[in-house]
Amino acid sequence: MTGGTKAVTDEAQTEKTEAEKTGTEKPAAEKVDKKISDARAWTYVVLGGLLEIVWASGFKYEEIPGLIVLVALLTSFDLIIRATKVLPVGTVYAVFAGMGTLGTTIVEMSLSGSVSAMRIAFILLLLACIVGLKLSSKGSDG
Amino acid sequence: MDWGLLIAAGLLEVVGVIGIKRVAQNNNWTNNIILIAGFVISFQLLIQAMETIPLATAYAVWTGIGTVGAAVVGMIFFKEPKSWLRIGCILGIIFSVVGLKLVS
Numbered sequence: 001m002t003g004g005t006k007a008v009t010d011e012a013q014t015e016k017t018e019a020e021k022t023g024t025e026k027p028a029a030e031k032v033d034k035k036i037s038d039a040r041a042w043t044y045v046v047l048g049g050l051l052e053i054v055w056a057s058g059f060k061y062e063e064i065p066g067l068i069v070l071v072a073l074l075t076s077f078d079l080i081i082r083a084t085k086v087l088p089v090g091t092v093y094a095v096f097a098g099m100g101t102l103g104t105t106i107v108e109m110s111l112s113g114s115v116s117a118m119r120i121a122f123i124l125l126l127l128a129c130i131v132g133l134k135l136s137s138k139g140s141d142g
Numbered sequence: 143m144d145w146g147l148l149i150a151a152g153l154l155e156v157v158g159v160i161g162i163k164r165v166a167q168n169n170n171w172t173n174n175i176i177l178i179a180g181f182v183i184s185f186q187l188l189i190q191a192m193e194t195i196p197l198a199t200a201y202a203v204w205t206g207i208g209t210v211g212a213a214v215v216g217m218i219f220f221k222e223p224k225s226w227l228r229i230g231c232i233l234g235i236i237f238s239v240v241g242l243k244l245v246s
Contacts, residue, residue: 081166091216098238101205
């Protein structure tokens with residue numbers, strides 16, 4: 001027992017000195033990448049959804065440069081993948097799709113000026129469900 | 143014919159979502175190819191289906207299949223939580239997304 005613990009400690013120490021030799025930053029960065037907090041993951045989902053508005057609008061309106069559309073597309077998928085490491089994929093994808101539709105609808109509404117009570121009702125329901133999902137993810141290990 | 147394409151597009155979107163989950167678990171070439179191939183072919187079929195099916199309808203059906211699929215696959219294959227609040231909220235999001243697309 002004691003011998004085993006000592007071996008582990010020795011190993012950890014060797015690792016530590018090695019890390020010190022090569023620079024301590026790398027293992028720390030890996031640890032952060034492995035497990036981000038729930039709050040950060042939710043921020044990623046919302047940011048990914050907002051970027052979806054950029055690239056989805058980019059397909060429709062030619063004024064948006066192709067490079068911006070491509071960068072927005074790749075960044076939004078990267079954020080979604082990072083969020084999926086912590087949150088359930090079903091939740092992430094539903095919020096992602098919801099944010100995209102919410103954004104494109106708001107962009108369209110402000111460009112065309114056609115605001116209907118029906119649309120507002122759907123938008124409010126959508127927001128309520130996103131908040132509900134956020135609340136339901138509390139207390140589950142995902 | 144075009145409805146078949148649209149349904150295939152929705153199912154491939156689910157393949158893409160499985161890719162997202164797998165890349166999140168293990169970032170290797172195979173999983174990245176599942177993700178990219180799933181979404182690229184899915185978009186391609188969606189655009190093709192939109193030639194005859196109205197854009198809003200096509201998009202609503204496509205998102206609906208993708209989001210339901212993502213939730214179901216997550217619960218069955220990746221053991222994601224199955225609380226009623228969670229299922230209700232996902233259904234609510236789909237309902238409002240489809241509603242918003244059809245109203246416009």
